[in-house]
Amino acid sequence: xxxxxxxxxxxxxxxxxxxxxxxxxxxxxxxxxFGVKKHTVCAAVARGTQDNIGMGTGYKEKADATRxx
Numbered sequence: 001x002x003x004x005x006x007x008x009x010x011x012x013x014x015x016x017x018x019x020x021x022x023x024x025x026x027x028x029x030x031x032x033x034f035g036v037k038k039h040t041v042c043a044a045v046a047r048g049t050q051d052n053i054g055m056g057t058g059y060k061e062k063a064d065a066t067r068x069x
Contacts, residue, residue: 017041019050 014026019041024030027041034041034054044050 017045017050019053 028038031038031041044053
């Protein structure tokens with residue numbers, strides 16, 4: 001009887017994730033590609049915002065109050 005190795009087990013546990021049209025074999029692969037933590041990818045997938053991964057924080061600079069007028 002053939003015993004499953006850890007790699008076989010890990011391979012079965014992977015869940016493909018698609019970010020901006022690119023499909024990665026796992027969330028870890030996507031995190032490595034974008035230079036973020038795996039938790040960042042996992043949380044974004046859970047929120048449905050995975051297309052924003054690696055795009056920066058999205059904060060805009062606030063206009064200086066003295067210039068607003």
